């Protein structure tokens with residue numbers, strides 16, 4: 001345990017390293033939406049040397065939710081009379097013609113829940129309704145969704161199912177590795193899956209640091225990252241060891257692997273990525289809403305004006321999109337990146353460079 | 365929806381845990397983690413404790429920086 005004076009010194013040191021960095025130009029991709037949001041909220045970008053560029057990757061689960069998935073959910077609600085249970089962020093994501101929010105105005109029954117376990121409770125209390133939970137998310141959210149389903153099965157519920165669009169981070173790391181010099185890996189994902197993937201990427205020449213989510217943790221990870229980057233050799237450094245251990249969370253992974261298997265998955269704006277998702281195994285077909293209600297044949301079309309794909313791949317910044325701040329705002333999102341506060345377009349809109357407050361000791 | 369939080373287990377009952385996340389108490393599922401005890405630290409995500417973590421020692425960042 002260090003004393004308070006040392007604590008401030010540590011933070012000051014990280015800030016100084018990032019401000020004075022004069023090594024080779026480095027593009028750092030924060031893959032996770034929570035990092036995107038916190039980096040803006042804490043004003044981290046303003047502290048960085050001009051030689052450091054932060055780009056946002058595809059790790060906000062709402063932003064990469066495919067148009068077809070939203071269309072499927074709307075069809076479940078309007079054509080099949082299902083009750084949709086979902087995390088709140090998904091309600092405003094545009095489908096081909098409308099969002100779930102608009103469908104609600106047309107009679108769709110939508111229940112916003114904080115956890116998939118609440119959706120099971122709702123199904124238990126409303127046995128006359130077919131409740132479908134919209135299972136999106138990465139390695140951090142998938143275990144809760146599997147747990148919810150396993151509880152529903154234990155309760156003999158036949159009116160609960162999942163519409164899955166679960167995704168896995170390693171596929172995103174592989175797909176985006178040429179867009180970045182250095183990854184800021186999300187700590188909570190690696191608390192589940194461990195660090196092996198990061199070590200493996202080093203062998204492919206891909207560098208990264210895994211970091212936590214407070215201002216202090218983000219700055220520390222970035223400072224260590226640029227210092228290592230300067231040395232010119234691919235590396236991985238765990239900057240969040242109190243949370244991220246080598247092996248991850250075996251119990252969570254065992255439950256997911258028992259109920260789900262890897263599949264190819266559509267990423268909004270990016271396309272089909274091989275082995276980048278998880279779907280229910282065929283032994284759980286009775287709880288797979290896509291099979292239970294036969295949703296085959298639904299193919300969504302994204303709005304051609306939206307440049308989310310390029311934003312998510314670090315090719316453009318949100319303000320380079322012609323819709324940004326005009327046709328597309330958080331109140332009227334054209335694309336998914338403007339919906340959730342974890343989305344890059346929304347973060348730029350809400351916090352933009354000029355309005356982001358400087359990082360002070362109180363904010364970390 | 366993606367925000368995880370670290371929290372300290374206060375009590376456990378019937379597969380649920382009362383956790384303290386920076387002073388805010390909430391009830392989360394503890395079904396995914398066996399051998400949890402009051403006083404343990406966990407990472408909570410979407411209403412479920414998904415991983416056991418070492419502790420909430422925020423001084424960790426300083427020791428990491430000392431190596432630079």
Ligand code: SF4
Pocket residue numbers: 305306307308309311318321322323324325328329333334335336337338345
């Ligand atoms: S500003 Fe809106 S339309 Fe443009 S890329 Fe972002 S979400 Fe898509």
